[in-house]
Amino acid sequence: MSTATTHIETEKQQACPERSRRVPELRFNEFNGDWSESRLNDVAEFKKGKGISKADISEDGVLECIRYGELYTTYTELIQEIVSKTNLPAKDLILSEFNDVIIPASGESNIDIATASCVLKSGVAYSGDLNVIRSKMDGIFLSFYLNNKRKFDIARLAQGVSVVHLYSSQLKTLKLNFPSLPEQQKIASFLSAVDEKIQQLTTKKNLLEQYKKGVMQQLFSQQLRFTPNLDDVEDLLSQGIVVDLAANYPDWEEKRLNEFCTFFSGGTPSSTNKDYYTGTIPFIGSGNIYDSEVFSFISEEALNSSSAKLVERGDLLYALYGANSGESAISNLEGAINQAILCIRTKESIEYLNYILVLNKDKIVSKYLQGGQGNLSAQIIRKLKYKFPCLEEQQKIATYLSSIDTKIEAINNQITQTQTFKKGLLQQLFV
Secondary structure, eight states: OOOOOOOOOHHHHHHOHHHHTTSOSSOOTTOOSOOEEEEHHHHEEEEEOOOOOGGGBOTTOSEEEEOTTHHHHTOOSEEOSOOEEEOSOGGGSEEOOTTEEEEESEESSHHHHOOOEEEOOSSOEEOSSEEEEEESSOHHHHHHHHHTTTHHHHHHHOEESSSEEOOHHHHTTOEEEEOOHHHHHHHHHHHHHHHHHHHHHHHHHHHHHHHHHHHHHHHHTTSSOOOOOHHHHHHHHHTTOOOOTTSOSOOOEEEEGGGTEEEEEOOOOOTTOGGGGSSSEEEEOGGGTTOSOOSOEEOHHHHHTSSOEEEOTTOEEEEOSSTTTTOEEEOSOOEEEOTTEEEEEESSOHHHHHHHHHHTHHHHHHHHOBTTTTBOOHHHHHTOEEEEOOHHHHHHHHHHHHHHHHHHHHHHHHHHHHHHHHHHHHHHSOO
């Protein structure tokens, strides 16, 4: 796509400043002229969905349906695949027409309720609490437009406190700027292609994550084993370990973490001394164990006057308290940790140990988590017992899993870049 340099004469801008605001910053070359201005009521008709409760949803249902809550949790600007079905009779319900745009009629907040989706399928039943907008405009264009350029305008129309409501009578008053149908379709097609790219990348990432999970389970249960190469055999023999080239590595050994790891946690300097928090030492909380930078720092004096402890890059950080209790990561930072983090060091493969803890996170949390805030005891972590192969096999397992993580991270970066690109388009393609 290229930006169109739409020419608007200076005297027209001066004589009619309103006019200049109806031309987008980005435009396809084949289009020019101002966009039209109208109220939504002048270009659309409105309907309301009809009650379909959660109890009416059935896996064996024969009629596809959309419930208003799914606009928050499941669907984006485009709805092509329907996730829910019901056995309620179609004659008693409001059914979709291809190109409909739907917006929730109730929600928890004003900004959340401003969520539009275009339904690209006819004959789908709409539940109650759904506003249905039916027009001759391109529905995909309209859903992207309402969801972004007009999101805050819609939010201002909604009313309510604990439960927010949005009525068709309010939506009818919404002012729109829109181009000709061919330009609407061109914009819709382009944004749909960007969304499809994001979806493809997301699917690829999910498949890789599922593959990694399956491989981890097989590797740590020894269903899959690496075989030693010549260098590994020489290393093992130098350690006095007998190994046959035609065989696997030596048998795995079960041991507690405190048999080969060292542990320490940190602390928090007094908050009454503000000078303590004006230093240059990164202060790492349990929510920062994955981060490459933090925005909280302490001074040398604060470190020396408290139980805060310094960690190094490559240390294993384990979250004992907080929302991410049970999560672990290899530190990307040198800094001080608070009491919510347990630092683990080992002469074994730190990467392998991290994968063990990641794989067993849910079991650890479900068995040992204590208190309403979610606390884990350092003593419990020290005594965790798992089977460990020799160092050489640990390293091979960790290297293999790390290569998968690298691919997942690369795809995740592509997703982020494409989403950023889409966000920029949405700000500039509409008026």
